[in-house]
Structure formats: C-alpha cells, structure tokens
Amino acid sequence: MKIYLAGPEVFLPDAQEIGAAKKAVCAEYGLEGLFPLDGGLDLSGLTQRQAGLAIYDANIALIEAADGCIANVTPFRGPSLDPGTAYEIGHMRGLGKPVxxxxxxxxxxxxxxxxxxxxxxxxxxxxxxIEDFGLTDNLMIDGAAVCSGSPILCEDKEGVLDDLAAFRACAARAADILLETRT
Incomplete structure (x- = not known):
C-alpha cells in the first residue's frame, strides 16, 4: 500500500533526510511512503511560476497514485496547519481515500x-x-481524519515539525486500517 506523506517538512533544510526517515518508518509497517520531493523534477530552465506548477503536477500525481495519506498537521506559520497540506488532505478525501x-x-x-x-x-x-469545537484543527481537517477511521494523533513536542514520535504512531494506525481493508 502506498501512502502519501503530506506536511510542511519540505520547507525544512534537511527535508530529504526527513523524507527518507519517514519512508523508512512506513516500510517498517508494510507501507510505501511517497514523499513530495520524490518527483525527481528537473526544474532548470523554468521560471519560478513554471517550477511551482510543475511541483504541483508532480505532487498531484503522487497523491493520485497513493492508497491513502499521512498528514503532518502541526501548526505552521500560524495557529493552523500548512495550507498546502490542507489542500492535499482535501484532494485525497475527494478521491475517496483515507487521511x-x-x-x-x-x-x-x-x-x-x-x-x-x-x-x-x-x-x-x-x-x-473563533472556531471552537474542541478539535485539533479546523473542523474540516479533523473530520477528514475521523471519517478515515482515526482521530488526529497528537504528541506534546512544542510544535516541532520534524519529531517522528506521532508520525510513527500514525503510520502504525494507518497500516492497521489500510492493510486490514486490503484482506
């Protein structure tokens, strides 16, 4: 089962290393992690706009190739998750795939x-x-996770983007649900 790894880690200086670590955790649980930087894009010769749209296309291809998504919804540049991650969650749910x-x-x-x-x-x-429903993030984000069979898993890591403890628990939960539905 392929799982798209959504989140703001792509903006970190060690994004490739974090992506590799997340993919290794996925493999421990029998999942194939698809990290947004896996596209192997050659952006040379493209304008900034063209490069941005090429990255969009590559990420959409990865999302559509995946059986589900694990999303890092740790607050990013404000009180809520990264807007790109929010879009990826919505796209995945629009395809009827779990988040x-x-x-x-x-x-x-x-x-x-x-x-x-x-x-x-x-x-x-x-x-x-101020939206106040006792949820981890905007109700649409929590709803996407709950409808997929699991509430958002939280760890008290002071908002650190690259800590993998909650990711590991989420990968285990995703594998349980995805691999169970496969049999």
Whole structure:
C-alpha cells in the first residue's frame, strides 16, 4: 500500500533526510511512503511560476497514485496547519481515500488561535468568531481524519515539525486500517 506523506517538512533544510526517515518508518509497517520531493523534477530552465506548477503536477500525481495519506498537521506559520497540506488532505478525501493525521502540538485549535490573536474570548480583535469545537484543527481537517477511521494523533513536542514520535504512531494506525481493508 502506498501512502502519501503530506506536511510542511519540505520547507525544512534537511527535508530529504526527513523524507527518507519517514519512508523508512512506513516500510517498517508494510507501507510505501511517497514523499513530495520524490518527483525527481528537473526544474532548470523554468521560471519560478513554471517550477511551482510543475511541483504541483508532480505532487498531484503522487497523491493520485497513493492508497491513502499521512498528514503532518502541526501548526505552521500560524495557529493552523500548512495550507498546502490542507489542500492535499482535501484532494485525497475527494478521491475517496483515507487521511491519517498527526500533530506535534497538543493544544486545541481554539486555544492556539486565541494565543495567536492575543485574545481570550470567543471573537478575535476584528470581531470574527473563533472556531471552537474542541478539535485539533479546523473542523474540516479533523473530520477528514475521523471519517478515515482515526482521530488526529497528537504528541506534546512544542510544535516541532520534524519529531517522528506521532508520525510513527500514525503510520502504525494507518497500516492497521489500510492493510486490514486490503484482506
């Protein structure tokens, strides 16, 4: 079973090494990890725009080749997950494929949003309601994971993007569910 590895790790300086480590964990559980940087793209000679769209196409091909997705929804540059990861989750669910997710931040979405906005009430400084359903992230993200058979798994790692403890637990859960449905 192939599993797409969504998350903001692609932005880290050691992205290739983290991707390799995640793929090795997947292999321990009988899964083939597909990391976004696996495309082997030659971006030379392309404009920035062309390169960005080529990366998009390569990632969509990996998503569509996968049987499911493990997504790192640890907050990234704000109180919520990386927007590219959110898109990948939605695309995967739109294909009817399962999404398994984890976060290295145990705080709930509402608490993180209030802290980010510097408020304590139900609304932010612009008067906009703060989503508060007792979930890990936006309700659509949690819903994608729950509908796939597993809530978002969380570890208290202070939001560190590259810690693999929660990823390992998520990979084990994904393998249990995916490999069980295969038989």
């Amino acid at each position: 398994f997710a984890y976060s290295n931040d145990v705080r709930l979405f509402a608490a993180r949003t209030r802290a980010f906005c510097g408020v304590s009430g139900a609304r932010d400084e612009e008067g906009l309601l």
